Amino acid sequence: MPDVQSMVNEFVIKLKKRKVEGSKSTAKLTAELLRSFISQQRLPHSNQAGALIDAVKAVGEKLIAANPVELAVGNVVRRVLHIIREEDLSLTTAAVGGLSLAAESDDENDTEQDDHPVLSATAVAAAARNALRPPSLQTLLEDIPHSAVAPPTSSSGGDSEGKSKSADKNSMTRKLKHNVIEAVNELIQEISTCHEQIAEQAVEHIHHNEVILTLGSSRTVMEFLCAAKEKKRSFRVFVAEGAPRYQGHAFAKELAGRGLQTTVITDSAVFAMISRVNMVIVGAHAVMANGGVIAPVGLNMVALAAQRHAVPFVVLAGVHKLCPLYPHNPEVLLNELKSPSELLDFGEFSDCLDVGSGTGSPLLHVVNPAFDYVPPNLVNLFITDTGGHNPSYIYRLIADYYSADDLVVRRKSAS
Amino acid sequence: MWYRSASFILDRQHQQQNDTVTNPDSRPLSPSSSAMATENPNPSISMYYQTRAAHHGVVTSDWLAQAQAAVGGNSDDAVSDNCVSGGDEECKGFSVVDEFNNWRKQPDLAEAVAAIRALASVIRSSQATTMMELEIELKKASDSLKSWDTTSISLTAGCDLFMRYVTRTSALEYEDFNSAKSRLLERAEKFGEISYKARRIIAMLSQDFIFDGCTILVHGFSRVVLEVLRTAAQNKKLFRVFCTEGRPDRTGLRLSNELAKLDVPVKLLIDSAVAYSMDEVDMVFVGADGVVESGGIINMMGTYQIALVAKSMNKPVYVAAESYKFARLYPLDQKDMVPALRPIDFGVPIPSKVEVETSARDYTPPQYLTLLFTDLGVLTPSVVSDELIQLYL
Numbered sequence: 054m055p056d057v058q059s060m061v062n063e064f065v066i067k068l069k070k071r072k073v074e075g076s077k078s079t080a081k082l083t084a085e086l087l088r089s090f091i092s093q094q095r096l097p098h099s100n101q102a103g104a105l106i107d108a109v110k111a112v113g114e115k116l117i118a119a120n121p122v123e124l125a126v127g128n129v130v131r132r133v134l135h136i137i138r139e140e141d142l143s144l145t146t147a148a149v150g151g152l153s154l155a156a157e158s159d160d161e162n163d164t165e166q167d168d169h170p171v172l173s174a175t176a177v178a179a180a181a182r183n184a185l186r187p188p189s190l191q192t193l194l195e196d197i198p199h200s201a202v203a204p205p206t207s208s209s210g211g212d213s214e215g216k217s218k219s220a221d222k223n224s225m226t227r228k229l230k231h232n233v234i235e236a237v238n239e240l241i242q243e244i245s246t247c248h249e250q251i252a253e254q255a256v257e258h259i260h261h262n263e264v265i266l267t268l269g270s271s272r273t274v275m276e277f278l279c280a281a282k283e284k285k286r287s288f289r290v291f292v293a294e295g296a297p298r299y300q301g302h303a304f305a306k307e308l309a310g311r312g313l314q315t316t317v318i319t320d321s322a323v324f325a326m327i328s329r330v331n332m333v334i335v336g337a338h339a340v341m342a343n344g345g346v347i348a349p350v351g352l353n354m355v356a357l358a359a360q361r362h363a364v365p366f367v368v369l370a371g372v373h374k375l376c377p378l379y380p381h382n383p384e385v386l387l388n389e390l391k392s393p394s395e396l397l398d399f400g401e402f403s404d405c406l407d408v409g410s411g412t413g414s415p416l417l418h419v420v421n422p423a424f425d426y427v428p429p430n431l432v433n434l435f436i437t438d439t440g441g442h443n444p445s446y447i448y449r450l451i452a453d454y455y456s457a458d459d460l461v462v463r464r465k466s467a468s
Numbered sequence: 469m470w471y472r473s474a475s476f477i478l479d480r481q482h483q484q485q486n487d488t489v490t491n492p493d494s495r496p497l498s499p500s501s502s503a504m505a506t507e508n509p510n511p512s513i514s515m516y517y518q519t520r521a522a523h524h525g526v527v528t529s530d531w532l533a534q535a536q537a538a539v540g541g542n543s544d545d546a547v548s549d550n551c552v553s554g555g556d557e558e559c560k561g562f563s564v565v566d567e568f569n570n571w572r573k574q575p576d577l578a579e580a581v582a583a584i585r586a587l588a589s590v591i592r593s594s595q596a597t598t599m600m601e602l603e604i605e606l607k608k609a610s611d612s613l614k615s616w617d618t619t620s621i622s623l624t625a626g627c628d629l630f631m632r633y634v635t636r637t638s639a640l641e642y643e644d645f646n647s648a649k650s651r652l653l654e655r656a657e658k659f660g661e662i663s664y665k666a667r668r669i670i671a672m673l674s675q676d677f678i679f680d681g682c683t684i685l686v687h688g689f690s691r692v693v694l695e696v697l698r699t700a701a702q703n704k705k706l707f708r709v710f711c712t713e714g715r716p717d718r719t720g721l722r723l724s725n726e727l728a729k730l731d732v733p734v735k736l737l738i739d740s741a742v743a744y745s746m747d748e749v750d751m752v753f754v755g756a757d758g759v760v761e762s763g764g765i766i767n768m769m770g771t772y773q774i775a776l777v778a779k780s781m782n783k784p785v786y787v788a789a790e791s792y793k794f795a796r797l798y799p800l801d802q803k804d805m806v807p808a809l810r811p812i813d814f815g816v817p818i819p820s821k822v823e824v825e826t827s828a829r830d831y832t833p834p835q836y837l838t839l840l841f842t843d844l845g846v847l848t849p850s851v852v853s854d855e856l857i858q859l860y861l
Contacts, residue, residue, distance in 0.1 A: 189844060190629065190791050190859040343839065343848050379839065379846045381677045429848075445850035457845065 057093045060086060061112055068119035068126070076125035076338060077272065080244050080373040083116060083129040088237045091133075091230065101229055102141035106134055122389045122424075124339040124347070124376040131377060132240055133233075134459045140232040243438065247371030248273055250438035252280035258367065258436070263288045263331040266364075268320070269295030269349045270304035271336025273369045277436075278334070279311050289314040291330060295351060296320050297395040297421060320351050327358045337370045339387075341380045342451050344429030344444025346370075347387055350422055356431040365433040372438050375447065377455045383426040393419035514808035516579065516620035516757070517717075517828040521810070523575040524689035525717030564590055564609040565616045568623075578663045578691070580626030580792045583613060587630050588656030591649060599645060603635060619808035619828075621758025621766055625795040630656070632859060666790040666843035667692050671699035674753075674788060674841045678705055682750040685710045685742070685778075688768040689719035690755025692788040694726055696841070697753075701730045708733045710749060714768065715739050716812040739770050743777045752778045756789040759842075760797040761856050763834035763849025765789065766805065769827060775836035784838040791842045794856055799831045 064086050067073050073082055090112055097104050113130030120126060251273055259265065259281040265288060267274050278290060290313055294301035301317065308315045318326055327333075333355060339347040346352075346368055359366040380387060396419055405417035429444035436442075442450065567589045571582035590609040596602040610627035617623055634652060670692055678684070678700045684707055686693050700707060709727055711734055714720035720736065727734045737745055752774060756765040765771070765787055778785045799805050809826040818824060834849035841847075844855065 190794060190855050342846070379676075382679055445848055448848060448851050449854070460845075 057090050060089065061115065065115055065119040068116065068123065071120070074123075076123065076374050077244065077247075077371065079120075079123050080125040080129045080371075081241060083126050084133070084237060084241045084244060086116075087112070087130065087133045088234055088241070091237065092234055094230075096230065102137055105137050105229070105233070109133055109137065122387060124378075124387070125373055127378075128339075128373055128376055129240070129244075131455045131459045132373070133237060135454065135456045136236040136240065137233050138456050138458075140229060140236060144229055144232070244371065244373050247373065247438045248276040251369050251371065251436055252276040254436055254441065255281035256284045256286065258332070258334075258441075259286055259288055260331075261286060261288065264291060264329055265289070266291040266293065266323070266327065266330040266333045266355070266359075267304075267335055268293040268301065268323070268351055268355050269298070269335075270300035271369070273336045273371065274334055275304065275307065277369055278308065278313060282311065282313055287314075289316065291316045291318055291326055293318055293320050293323050293351070293355070295349065320354070323355050324358045324361075327355075327362050327364055330359075330362075330364050333359045333364055333366045335366075335368055337368050337374055338424055339374050339376045340368070340370045340435065340447060341383070342377050342448055343379055344432060344435070344447045345380050345383065346427040346429075346432060347380075347383065347424050348427055350425050353425040353427050353431075356427045360431050366427075366431060367434045367436060368427075368432055369436050372450070372454060375437070375451055375454060377451045377460050380426060387424065387426070389423040391421040391423050393421055396421055514619035514810055514828050515617040516623070517808055517810045519572055519579075520689075520719065521717035524719040524722045564613050568613055568616070576691075577660065578790070578792075579620055579622040580629070580790075581660045581663045583610075583623045583626035584630045584656050584659045586613060587627065588653055591652055591656070594649075597645065599648060602645075602649065606631060606634060618806045621795045621797070622793050625758065625793055628796065628860075629792055630659075663790060663792070666792070667695045669843040670788050670790070670841045671695045673846055674786065675700060675703060675705075677751070677786065677839075678707055679750075680706045683708045683710065683748050685712070685746070685749045685752045685774070686723060687712045687720070687752075687754050687771055687774055688714040689723045690788065692790065693753050693755045694723060696788055697727060697732065698730055701732050708735070710735050710737055710745055712737050712739050712742060712770065712774070714770070716810070719768070742770075742774050746777050746781045746783065749778075749783055752783060752785045754785070754787055756787050756793055757829060758793050758795045758797065759787070759789050759840065759852055760795055760799060760831070761853045762798055763837065763840070763852040764799070765832050765837065765840075766795075766797075766799070766829055767832065769830050772802070772830040772832045772836075775832045779836045785836060787837055787840045789840060789842055791844045791855070794852060796856055796860060802831055805829075805831065 064073075064082065068079070073079050087109060091105065091109065094105060094108055109130065113127070113134070116130060117127045255277045259278075265278065267278075267290065281288065290305075290308055292301045292305040292308065292315060294317060295304075296319075305315045305317045335348060335352055335355070337346045337348050341347065348368075356366050358364075402417055402419075405415065429447075432444045434441050435444065435447065437450070439450070564586050568582055568586035571577055571585045572579065574582075577585075587606060587609060590606060591602065594602055594605050596605055610631055614624050614627055633655065674696045678696075684697070686697075686709060697709060709724075709732055711720045711724040711727070713736060714723075715738075724734045724736050735745075754765070754767055754771050754774070756767050758766040760766060775785050797805070808828045810828045812824060812826055814824075834852075837849050839846055839848060840852065847855075
């Protein structure tokens with residue numbers, strides 16, 4: 054069995070060298086790594102969830118730092134943290150239920166004490182439930198004590214468990230870990246099947262004789278279009294080639310191979326063609342909490358053209374691409390400058406690029422950003438595994454999938 | 469638009485002639501305004517904005533005298549008036565409104581905190597023996613508070629929030645009456661802390677959005693915005709602030725003073741220079757008197773036009789507001805709110821035939837706002853209604 058730490062380091066190096074790219078494969082690898090990390094983690098007897106969370110956080114921090122632009126890593130780490138919190142909660146509420154039952158059976162012997170434990174048990178459960186939810190107006194007045202109550206939750210749970218049975222405690226240790234791993238497995242399953250989930254909705258969105266425009270290459274878009282084709286929809290696809298990597302060429306080839314009517318256009322022809330298009334369907338690199346999209350370069354232009362001609366701009370994104378952060382200055386901070394070799398052949402501009410000649414700094418610069426930021430007001434619809442959503446609704450999904458504690462802590466430690 | 473029709477203007481002129489000079493009641497419709505026992509004696513002047521001006525405004529002494537004359541010296545009357553009118557429902561030696569006004573005088577205390585402290589004093593002095601009685605008593609008190617100053621949104625929101633807590637909190641269900649009462653009191657006492665903490669959280673959340681070398685436009689004086697900028701300055705961020713003057717109480721001057729103390733480069737603008745300087749601005753930061761259900765904000769007069777200018781020049785508009793300012797209002801347009809009026813000093817005497825727009829606030833619709841920084845996190849405007857529905861449904 055390989056050492057986990059070396060596995061982590063190996064993955065970090067891979068991320069740093071950009072050996073793993075693409076949000077889906079990164080997300081899947083991260084989830085698998087965290088699964089094996091959790092399964093090999095030794096847990097103390099008291100406050101296991103806290104220890105597990107701290108350990109995962111430490112690893113997560115390393116992974117995120119390795120490639121901060123690949124937001125899927127952070128997303129998966131936060132999802133796993135959320136899973137741990139959830140599983141811990143369901144275990145403690147079960148334990149608390151048992152506790153209050155025990156207290157009730159005790160109450161014949163000793164009446165004055167029983168009132169208190171029952172109350173505190175329900176209060177503890179309520180506080181724990183609140184801790185998972187994002188802060189809301191509802192908890193505004195209630196929330197001062199919950200931070201004070203939260204730490205004792207686990208310790209008091211541990212105490213009473215210890216009092217009752219030590220064997221039970223042992224099973225609970227294993228149970229938490231087992232449940233978490235089970236849930237992480239589900240997460241991995243979800244990431245690998247998200248294409249199919251999204252593609253299932255294709256017929257609802259693509260109609261007969263429509264013209265669809267897309268840019269570059271995306272696995273999700275491919276499955277989506279083919280799913281509509283399989284349901285006997287006949288439509289045409291315009292593929293913008295997606296300079297500088299020209300992934301659109303391969304994409305168009307594959308579409309044609311699957312029997313779809315395909316037209317290849319240059320990126321600069323998007324505006325000329327958009328008036329004939331019924332819908333723009335694209336993939337995304339990440340979806341931010343405000344509904345903005347980090348997408349392959351060139352898509353902001355497509356979105357603007359679509360808005361100009363009131364063409365619906367639809368973004369397909371698996372749930373693992375939902376990022377709970379708000380973009381600030383995304384054009385710069387969440388971007389990556391790729392190698393200029395994608396733009397220029399070696400030696401083509403070597404005389405202008407020569408650092409040694411004349412002034413010492415080259416006259417010609419080549420900048421090759423990887424991503425565009427599409428602001429939320431340009432996006433009409435997000436299609437995720439769970440259905441179609443408005444950009445303003447994204448925050449709701451994020452509240453479902455991530456717990457508020459993880460966002461803040463992560464950002465603080467990252468900065 | 470009935471209020472813009474000629475007949476309405478004629479009616480109003482007629483009405484104004486009939487009005488006495490000391491109490492120019494310019495509210496178009498005030499049905500049964502004298503029916504309430506604790507009605508504000510001078511509804512034409514917004515108490516909320518008067519308090520703000522007193523705390524944060526830079527006002528000249530002769531202006532104060534003028535304002536005092538316009539109010540008709542009611543600040544002394546108000547207290548006695550209240551006690552007398554409260555007499556028929558047995559004046560207990562104190563009234564919520566007095567209590568509230570006392571709390572409100574503290575400049576560092578938020579309006580909602582003052583409201584909740586005032587309601588707490590109702591609980592403290594209450595003779596009720598059951599939860600139901602206490603609730604009814606509180607309801608009465610909060611209603612009289614709300615009708616005392618209908619212009620203060622955070623007062624209304626604070627009262628609603630506390631009432632909601634009292635009536636629906638599950639934590640109170642199991643306890644006997646006295647411990648429930650003391651728990652309520654404890655929460656009310658802690659609300660000041662919550663409010664302070666909220667400001668800290670907002671300041672922390674907004675730090676990522678303030679980048680080195682940026683220029684921030686702020687409007688008027690807001691404690692939250694000041695806290696945000698102060699935290700940014702403490703974090704050694706390099707930024708420049710444009711302060712609007714904030715006529716007529718010139719609260720912007722106060723903010724620029726505070727910022728100068730922090731060694732932040734500040735430039736003062738007159739309110740009409742916003743569009744002129746907008747091209748230099750990277751983001752607009754405003755506070756809010758109230759955040760309404762649509763996700764829009766109600767804030768000091770001039771916020772709307774700044775937001776419009778910012779939108780047309782593609783600059784982000786950020787709102788910093790504590791979550792207890794979320795109010796269950798849905799204004800459809802600017803005039804769709806209780807008018808909050810205040811005296812305005814023009815420096816020269818205004819002929820009586822000239823009408824003066826004395827409204828103190830305006831409504832900025834959500835499509836002009838980029839993000840709201842609240843203690844619940846960074847929110848898009850559409851989240852606000854969600855939060856409110858969750859709380860009050």
